[in-house]
Amino acid sequence: MPPEGEEIVLRGLPISKGIGIGFPVFFTSTEDHFPEIAIPKKEIEFEIDRYRRALDLSRKDVETLQRLSLNDGPPEIVSILGTHLEMMQDPLLTSVIEDRIRDMQRNTESIFHHIIEEYKARFSTIKDLYFQERVRDIVDVSRRILGHLRPLEQVKMGEMAHNSIILTHELVPSETVEANASLVSAFVTAAGGITSHAAIIARAKGIPYVANVDIKNLKNVEVHSLIVDGSQGLVILNPSKGTLKKYQEIQKKHQMSYKMLKNASHLKGETIDGYEVRIFANLENPKEIDQLMKAGASGIGLFRSEYLFLSRKAFPKEEEQFTIYKQMVKSLKGKPLVIRVFDVGGDKKVDLLPTNPDAKYFDEIGHELNPALGCRAIRFLLRYPEILETQLRAILRASFYGEIHILIPMVSDVSEVRIVREKVKLIQKELKQKGIKTAKHIPIGCMIEVPSSAIMSDSLAEEVDFLSIGTNDLVQYILAADRSNTHTSELYYTTHPSILRLIRMVVASANRANKPVILCGECAADPSMIPLLIGLGIREFSVAARHIPLVKHTIRKWRILEACRLAESALEYPSAQELKQFLAEETAR
Numbered sequence: 001m002p003p004e005g006e007e008i009v010l011r012g013l014p015i016s017k018g019i020g021i022g023f024p025v026f027f028t029s030t031e032d033h034f035p036e037i038a039i040p041k042k043e044i045e046f047e048i049d050r051y052r053r054a055l056d057l058s059r060k061d062v063e064t065l066q067r068l069s070l071n072d073g074p075p076e077i078v079s080i081l082g083t084h085l086e087m088m089q090d091p092l093l094t095s096v097i098e099d100r101i102r103d104m105q106r107n108t109e110s111i112f113h114h115i116i117e118e119y120k121a122r123f124s125t126i127k128d129l130y131f132q133e134r135v136r137d138i139v140d141v142s143r144r145i146l147g148h149l150r151p152l153e154q155v156k157m158g159e160m161a162h163n164s165i166i167l168t169h170e171l172v173p174s175e176t177v178e179a180n181a182s183l184v185s186a187f188v189t190a191a192g193g194i195t196s197h198a199a200i201i202a203r204a205k206g207i208p209y210v211a212n213v214d215i216k217n218l219k220n221v222e223v224h225s226l227i228v229d230g231s232q233g234l235v236i237l238n239p240s241k242g243t244l245k246k247y248q249e250i251q252k253k254h255q256m257s258y259k260m261l262k263n264a265s266h267l268k269g270e271t272i273d274g275y276e277v278r279i280f281a282n283l284e285n286p287k288e289i290d291q292l293m294k295a296g297a298s299g300i301g302l303f304r305s306e307y308l309f310l311s312r313k314a315f316p317k318e319e320e321q322f323t324i325y326k327q328m329v330k331s332l333k334g335k336p337l338v339i340r341v342f343d344v345g346g347d348k349k350v351d352l353l354p355t356n357p358d359a360k361y362f363d364e365i366g367h368e369l370n371p372a373l374g375c376r377a378i379r380f381l382l383r384y385p386e387i388l389e390t391q392l393r394a395i396l397r398a399s400f401y402g403e404i405h406i407l408i409p410m411v412s413d414v415s416e417v418r419i420v421r422e423k424v425k426l427i428q429k430e431l432k433q434k435g436i437k438t439a440k441h442i443p444i445g446c447m448i449e450v451p452s453s454a455i456m457s458d459s460l461a462e463e464v465d466f467l468s469i470g471t472n473d474l475v476q477y478i479l480a481a482d483r484s485n486t487h488t489s490e491l492y493y494t495t496h497p498s499i500l501r502l503i504r505m506v507v508a509s510a511n512r513a514n515k516p517v518i519l520c521g522e523c524a525a526d527p528s529m530i531p532l533l534i535g536l537g538i539r540e541f542s543v544a545a546r547h548i549p550l551v552k553h554t555i556r557k558w559r560i561l562e563a564c565r566l567a568e569s570a571l572e573y574p575s576a577q578e579l580k581q582f583l584a585e586e587t588a589r
């Protein structure tokens with residue numbers, strides 16, 4: 001171990017640019033790993049006492065909940081809580097755990113976690129409903145007990161102290177979206193890929209982020225303060241005065257140049273020779289709508305509506321959705337709002353308590369070996385049409401108040417578009433019969449983000465009103481490189497020649513069908529990619545509001561002919577690495 005207080009520089013994977021200076025906060029999420037710590041024999045009984053206390057506190061929680069539910073809760077909840085109380089008396093949660101702590105001489109969290117995982121593995125293969133429910137109960141109870149064993153877990157992402165630097169195994173989107181950029185200075189994680197949803201949110205909020213850092217070992221180092229350099233992928237522990245000064249200056253420069261860009265964001269996104277490129281905003285949190293208007297957006301090109309579900313941990317009801325969409329479209333004052341129907345699943349998942357009525361959907365799907373290839377987005381919505389229909393009804397009702405477009409995520413076959421279109425038609429008719437007004441025509445588009453939809457873009461373009469290229473997923477599926485995995489980050493190339501060819505193909509399909517095409521993946525905010533994308537024929541981008549000034553600034557430095565020539569040359573390259581190098585050189589101006 002280095003001497004106390006010495007400056008240590010760690011290298012990781014740069015995910016979100018910028019400099020963060022602050023204090024370490026080890027954040028433990030429910031998805032985190034459980035470190036195994038040896039407990040000396042003489043301390044074993046203290047460790048067991050710690051477990052008993054956590055169990056006791058959990059029991060009291062459930063008793064209180066049960067008392068409250070007796071007054072105004074559904075009877076099912078009262079009975080589930082009764083089962084939980086019984087479980088807490090079960091030998092599995094009393095003597096078995098205590099004996100194992102004694103035998104293994106390990107910390108309670110790791111023993112407890114192992115036993116619960118064993119239990120889950122044993123029973124989750126049994127299809128019987130009774131056993132499935134018991135597994136859900138045990139997971140619920142175990143989470144409650146772990147919460148008391150690890151009080152840190154109670155710290156909420158949205159309630160951090162000023163200048164907190166969050167150190168955690170992995171960030172999940174539902175937690176990242178809660179982070180307040182004026183309080184959280186940076187993120188450092190062990191796991192996480194460049195275009196994971198947590199990464200997208202960190203960038204959208206302007207929070208520097210470095211992944212692939214050994215967090216577990218960091219816990220053994222005394223860290224008083226740290227600097228995160230999200231541009232270079234550096235984490236500097238206990239920086240010296242000199243280092244601190246250097247980074248404070250860099251931070252100031254970044255802030256100043258961002259301010260300058262922002263001051264010019266009212267200008268049009270157009271090339272030197274007057275070709276307009278429209279810049280829309282990607283949005284996760286409806287409360288941030290004012291920011292994007294100030295950033296000079298032409299509207300919302302991608303509202304990731306699933307965040308309504310992720311942050312509430314429940315699917316919002318029709319009335320609530322209607323109110324949100326109506327408010328959003330009204331505040332856009334005539335500018336369009338593209339609502340992507342819930343894209344849940346994959347890495348956009350949440351741990352729902354078994355008592356949550358929406359847990360049934362995810363329980364039924366169960367553990368997926370390949371969630372990115374599983375029941376995600378439109379597949380999930382077509383499996384549970386009641387969720388899709390409720391959302392469509394809310395969208396159609398709100399469409400009366402402004403220009404709303406519907407976007408379907410992860411389309412892999414034209415039949416999915418046809419089903420949604422049919423549903424929209426039917427719901428519109430029903431609403432009309434009830435005297436509820438909607439817009440006459442609501443454009444329906446589909447995401448081009450899996451190989452089959454890119455290849456079939458000509459047929460899809462005939463069926464939809466617009467196409468939206470989602471390069472974050474398209475790259476992941478074309479290159480078979482997980483967007484959320486640190487270890488595949490070197491294989492995840494937006495500059496892969498195959499991606500360029502597909503984008504060219506999709507643009508050609510859209511042009512032939514005379515339909516607009518927008519690109520809303522993260523590469524739309526990358527200054528080394530923007531001229532190439534324009535050269536490939538993209539005339540509409542959708543990026544996080546924060547990136548709009550930089551995107552406009554980049555576009556305003558190019559002529560359309562130069563961009564086309566750049567794209568032509570780029571298409572000649574056979575390898576992603578060479579192409580990346582070429583673009584870096586050609587776009588450095």
Ligand code: PEP
Pocket residue numbers: 200302304343449469470471472473474520521522
């Ligand atoms: C994409 O896949 O490029 C996209 C915009 O959607 P998301 O990042 O939400 O998957």
Ligand code: MG
Pocket residue numbers: 449470472473
């Ligand atoms: Mg996607």
